[in-house]
Amino acid sequence: MKKTLALCSLGLVMALPATAADYEFDKAHTNVQFGISHNGLSNFLGQFQDFTGKFDIDEKDLTKSSFDVIIKTASVDTDVPALDDHLKNADFFDVNKYPEMRFKSERIVQISADKYAVEGQLTMLDKTLPVTLDTRLNFQGRHPLADFFPAYDTQYLGFSATASIRRTEFGMMTYAPMLADQVNITLEAELKRKQ
Known part of the structure; x- marks a missing residue:
């Protein structure tokens, strides 16, 4: 009897429609940017060109999704090549010792119809601290160009996200406070469901 009930339960679970799916960055249409006040003269901007992400998207309820970037x-x-070289050394990102930064989501809270707070942990320079991404959902569904370009014929999700961190809290002390402590992060992302 127990075996029969277990098989019936398994069949019921398998019959339920799956709402979670694996997504990945459409990297050609995604930007990971940062901005920092340069001695009060301007807001200096930069970006990262190499990034990956694993996204487990619940297509019926985005608050049940999770991701790891x-x-x-x-x-x-x-x-500015000379500045890039400086940012890579031990004064800033120390890329030889810390080749990666990582953000892992922990909770997603829906604020309004298209706004979410994505709470997670950011690891940089071997220190992990909580960070919240203020996120706006721009699009969810089959790509608008799918009928014209077969490569787009899958489900897409697009969002814009911002956050602010204090670099000194992660141990990046160089030129502080003359070079601003607050770093503003902007993420413009398009995700596509894996085929």
Whole structure:
């Protein structure tokens, strides 16, 4: 009897429609940027060119989703080669010792119809601290260009996210406070469901 009940339960679970799916970055349409006040003269901008992400997206309830993003610190790019070299050394990202930054989500809270707070842990320079991404859902569904370009014929999710961190809390002390402590992070991302 127990075996029959177990088989029936298994059959019921397998019959339920799956709402979670694996997504990945559409890297050609995703930007990971940062901005910092440069001695009060301007807000200096940069980005990271090499990043990956594993996204477990619950397509019926995004608050049940989770993700894990890894950024290669040596891919920092400010369009100023000499500055990039400086950012890679021990004064800042120390890329030889700490080749990766990582953000892992822990909880997603829906604030309004298209706004979410994504709470997680950011690891940088071997220190892990809580960070919340203020996130706006821009799009969810079959890509609008799917009928024109077969490569787009899958489910997509697009969002914009921002957060602020204090770099000194992660141990990045160089030139503080002359070079601002607060770093503003901007993520413009398109995700696609894995085929």
